[in-house]
Amino acid sequence: MDGVEVHNRRFAGYILENAPLEGLGSGFRWIEGPVWMGDSGCLLFQDLPRNRTMRWIEDEGFSVYRAPSDYANGQTRDLQGRLIACSHRGRCLYRTELDGSVTTLVTHHDGKRLNAPNDVVVKSDGTIWFTDPVYGISNDYEGGRQVSEQPPALYRFDPDTNAITVAAGDFDGPNGLAFSPDESRLYVSETGDQTHANPRQYIRVFDVAGDGRTLTGGGVFHKIEPGYCDGMRVDEDGNVWSSAADGVHCLSPEGRLLGKILIPYRVSNLCFGGPAKNRLFIGGSHTLFAIFLNRRGVQWP
Numbered sequence: 001m002d003g004v005e006v007h008n009r010r011f012a013g014y015i016l017e018n019a020p021l022e023g024l025g026s027g028f029r030w031i032e033g034p035v036w037m038g039d040s041g042c043l044l045f046q047d048l049p050r051n052r053t054m055r056w057i058e059d060e061g062f063s064v065y066r067a068p069s070d071y072a073n074g075q076t077r078d079l080q081g082r083l084i085a086c087s088h089r090g091r092c093l094y095r096t097e098l099d100g101s102v103t104t105l106v107t108h109h110d111g112k113r114l115n116a117p118n119d120v121v122v123k124s125d126g127t128i129w130f131t132d133p134v135y136g137i138s139n140d141y142e143g144g145r146q147v148s149e150q151p152p153a154l155y156r157f158d159p160d161t162n163a164i165t166v167a168a169g170d171f172d173g174p175n176g177l178a179f180s181p182d183e184s185r186l187y188v189s190e191t192g193d194q195t196h197a198n199p200r201q202y203i204r205v206f207d208v209a210g211d212g213r214t215l216t217g218g219g220v221f222h223k224i225e226p227g228y229c230d231g232m233r234v235d236e237d238g239n240v241w242s243s244a245a246d247g248v249h250c251l252s253p254e255g256r257l258l259g260k261i262l263i264p265y266r267v268s269n270l271c272f273g274g275p276a277k278n279r280l281f282i283g284g285s286h287t288l289f290a291i292f293l294n295r296r297g298v299q300w301p
Helices: none
Strands: 004-006 022-025 031-037 042-047 052-057 061-066 072-077 083-087 092-096 102-106 120-122 128-132 153-158 163-168 174-179 185-190 202-208 215-222 232-234 240-244 247-251 257-262 267-273 279-284 287-292
Touching (some): 031 267, 042 072, 153 174, 163 215, 174 232, 215 240
Antiparallel strands (some): 004 257, 022 287, 031 042, 042 052, 092 102, 128 153, 153 163, 174 185, 240 247, 247 257, 267 279
């Protein structure tokens, strides 16, 4: 099939021969944070530099969901179906309640402002895990230059107690993240300090302890080539679907490259959606793509 590279025969079974890559729309500046809203039958995503959250509905097209978005980046849903978003400009996480009102969840850690929360996932116990690099406050394109008050980190936030803790602090630039289906593993992309000539750029994998909150390990799971992993999702079998400079790479739970879906632009992030969670939505720079797969994604709620 054109636009697909098979590196392991298992990947060939994930591709549907009569389901080509579709370009759903273009003209955005940089797409981020796709999330499927199953009860509304729509996809939400960020047109980040334009400071707006967009909505796409099959057969209806695109519309503006929220503007301004406070330069929101990654987003997900909690167990009640509420939308959790990372704000660059506000340096916070905020939640859209079921009645449409907005609640700011967390802005500080240890008395200091967060940097620019980037991506976020919700665990089955309701806790919110998010990455906090400095990218969103390092320039005026995606939120506005501001001064960092603390090092980049991966955080765990409990919305029931408002407790925020550093889950892992040995990052230069933590970015996308995803749990394995059984939540025994947490994958986090390290996109590095991009002011350096050769930044650390690879996917790390942590083991989640039985208490559901303590991480160990954190070694290199896989290094994406070309480019690096910005965002990722996990499917029902534990395969990791990662963004890359040439498209989407599918990695086995052991970290082996199984195959690629080639995209003509750098991919930022992606998500599974549709009624069966078998449609992969892909943010390729300024264009939104989608492809149906013989695979379902893990998605909360």
